[in-house]
Amino acid sequence: MSHRISGRIAIVAAAVLAGACGTPQPQALVTGDAAQKVYVAPGHYDEFYAFLSGGYSGNVSVYGLPSGRMLKIIPVFSQFPENGYGYTQETKAMLQTTFGEVPWDDTHHAELSQTNGVPDGRWLFINGNNTPRIARIDLTRFETDEIIQIPNSAGGHAAPFTTGNSEYVVSATRFSVPIPNGDVPIEDFKTRFKGTISFIRADQPGKMDIAFQILMPGYDYDLGHAGKGPSDGWFFFSSYDTEQAYSKLEMNASKNDKDFIAAVHWKLAEQCVKDGKAKPMPSAYVHNYVDEKTRIAVSERKTSVLVLEPSACPGVVYFLPTPKSPHGVDVDPTGEYIVAGGKLATVIPVHSFSKLQKAIADKAFDGDLAGIPILKYESVLAGEVQKPGLGPLHTEFDGKGYAYTSMFISSEVVKWKLGTWEVVDRIPVYYSIGHLMIPGGDSKQPWGKYLLAMDKITKDRYLPTGPELAQSAQLIDITGGKMKLLLDFPTTGEPHYAQALPAAMIKEKQVKFFSLANNANPYVTRSEADGGIERKGRAIHVKMIAIRSHFAPDNLEGVQLGDTVYFHVTNIEQDWDIVHGFALLGMNTANLILLPGDTRTLRWVPQAVGVYPFYCTDFCSALHQEMQGYIRVSPLGSNVALRANISPRAATQEARKVGLLSPASGDHMQHAGNQ
């Protein structure tokens, strides 16, 4: 009886399945093997590192692909109380600008350094859109090492795209501003507001500098990409608001049928600069970098840049009319095609580099603007992708002859063929995609296996979390003829653009800890016996070590109200992934996260007399909860002696040191008392 029933159920189930197979499925439904394709079993590694900009978080987030697992958040332009970045004495200088400390920014475009037009895994560059800056992140440590401010610019949006060997990264201004900036009526926009395109020397760590700026008409410059192969030596920038509206741009900057892509011959610009055709202009900006030896950030002010007027260097810039309010300007792997994502365009226009060369030779111009020749649209056009969808934004390539364009308004990714310009596939995304990314997809050699769609609106995709919902990334398999949606995963901040590279390129290069022997921080403490407390006027310097599972010293007395205390804490572990933290009651800044072998310093101005406990914030060991201590703050003028206790291990070390070496000299830190 029961057998018969289950048999009947099985038949019904089979019928339902057969029916399901016969019904056309929406493409977006995940197919059967999707889970397998993104499942990375415990203990196994992802195939790609993906670096996603953090938008208004000011950070970069790192994900593994295809799993979509978050690996790390790298603080860049924003203070990060999670580890003390931007708060410690060693990192504060990173956030200096001519506006003072700017502890926040809006990161938009991640860009991997390249060699011969291919990502090489040395560095990641990222722009600060709000207060124009470009940062360099070292990919052996996943730390921000350098930030340069871009003068004569506002809204560093078209940044930090790189040349084929990372000779330069660029930054073009999204807002045109008076140059030099000053007290100018806004209605003088058309006459006094200008744009700039900056070329920043980027191939020497710690030595980023503005090589030159090209002064441009006052449009909004949006995105850029370097040429490659035959177009190497050129750079292409999209622009909008060629109407030069300065109010209600939504409407007033959307009137022209075509805006411009600026083709910049940067090799020629380099030559003109060398020939003295660029003029120095007083311009204040700040360059911050981490000193390689001390690991302490240094800030230097610069006072001048070289500015090149296009009219002083004929042939350096051409305008390519392009419909309409273009966002992306993307060069295919061969270097021949320049694809524009005209946000309001009904087609995807593709320019040809060889036709561009011919048009320049033939002088196929439609007049000029401020000495910049305007090429005839038809003379440079390779083709148009017809009916691609609505709101094309950004295009990447798979290296197999196909291009993939994100469509913001129709919320889809469209795949089309280079050369024939025909749409071959489309897939909906959820919802309103901004940028998309294929690992290496803007380089000469894409790893065309996955496409990551970065969506602005998620609505019903995840469990709801009140009015604010996560932005979302969607992983799409592009290995077959049809695109297949594999995975949704929420992201932090608002990723705009991202880049990815094969994990194998950088996995083995990861630093595991910093050598204590090479630690050149002036306040390093290399052993328990070397810790102590010292007064210099109203400044108190505490030298302290952290090791499993204690701080030494861990009892500090003799601090007076009115003193400023500097906690210089060194993690003396020399072991991978053994991290300690340091947090103090009432600390007005942040906690410290101390990497093995590293020294970080927190500044503290006690506000009241009392005893303040401190403790380790990173669960380091079985006795982590015991890793704590006290600092006593006495009234101003108190006669409590300055004192740091000495731990039993420090005492042993001290004894051994005295036995083996001559009595310690040159150590001006004081110890007092024995616990």
Place this chain on the structure above:
Amino acid sequence: MLRRRLLMIAAAALVVGALALPLWEIRLVAPQYPEGLGFRIHASNVVGIKPNDLQSINGLNHYIGMKPIHADLIPELRWIPWIVIGLALAGLAAAWRASRGAVGAWLAAVVVLGTAGLWDFRSWEYDYGHNLDMENAIIVVPGMSYQPPLLGSKQLLNFTATSLPASGAFALGAAFLLGVGALVMPGGPGSRKARRTRLHPALAQGPA
């Protein structure tokens, strides 16, 4: 005789070689250390397998009150090299003598000193494993001691400790085997045949 001499010279060379090689190796693996920690004991030193292994091991050992492992704190390491050099010189002397008796004496010395060395190593392990600073020990497991094995593996809390001879010990072992070879080799000044050769040199040249 020449062959015995050569064998003993080779044995002495291996003994000298052992000075430059690690004699013993202790490896530690735990859930938190899948890649392992470890150190190697040389005649005159103790060194971590990876650059900071010894420091990491000492850092961990403070939890159980174990003394830090540090070459300066092990007096044997100051005179073991001299014993090894002495053994090599004795091997050369035996080669010079080339007598079965000298080789036998050398082998006996190797056995005695080797056993004494292992006994010393074991008592050193016992001392480190048992004489703990209980006043400052953080983890106290009643009845638990932390003596690593002389040979083989043993579970010590979350660590599996494996102790094995290293290349230097194998060199000494090979030297011993060469000595045994020299001992059992026929001929040499002690054999009847050799004595005969010495007594009747003319025979060796054949009839005149």
